[in-house]
Amino acid sequence: MKMAPDSDIDDILTEHAGREGALLPILHDIQARFGHVGEAVIPTIAQALNISRAEVHGVISFYHDFHTTPPRLPVIKLCRAESCQARGVEALAAAFADETRVSIEPVYCLGLCSVGPNAWVGDQLYARLTPERLAALVEQVA
Ligand code: FES
Incomplete structure (x- = not known):
């Protein structure tokens, strides 16, 4: 951009x-x-x-969250904080570790801890992510 x-x-x-x-x-x-x-x-x-x-x-x-150059790929910020970890985000992240169409970057708590795992794209939050829902999100932003 x-x-x-x-x-x-x-x-x-x-x-x-x-x-x-x-x-x-x-x-x-x-x-x-x-x-x-x-x-x-x-x-x-x-x-x-x-x-x-x-x-x-x-x-x-x-703050590693800030980029000084435009992102090379669309970015999905995936919450890797404790509540999302307890809800399976690490397995979710591992399942998408080889994804090359988007950059899945860590973020630490999006304030929706009870409905994780969560992600943030642009100004939208996505809750209750499953492998299927994250795959759909990747398709949407790629
Ligand atoms: S720990 Fe993921 S939203 Fe708070």
Whole structure:
């Protein structure tokens, strides 16, 4: 997905203007919208939050969830946290370990622990995943 025009980034920055701890929500919004947080937007974010570019870059590089380049494949975030583990996510992940049409990446708790295993694609959550439901999700996003 192509990185945002400046006006789209400005809209996200405006939405979070004045909030305490706005950096992470801004980065999440940019990544959710454009699939990555490109290096080109770092100066804009730093200026808007009155922090250094190094601080913005440090947060992006600390959290493995953030990508600085567009994802090569469609991404399915599969919850690998404890409740989803107890509900069989490890066997599910192993069954799709050789999947080459999508990138199945770990995420740690999506807040739907009682209905796992769960996944997140774009801005959609998928609960009660079975091998069949995950296969259907892979077909849908590939
Ligand atoms: S542990 Fe998977 S959603 Fe919470």
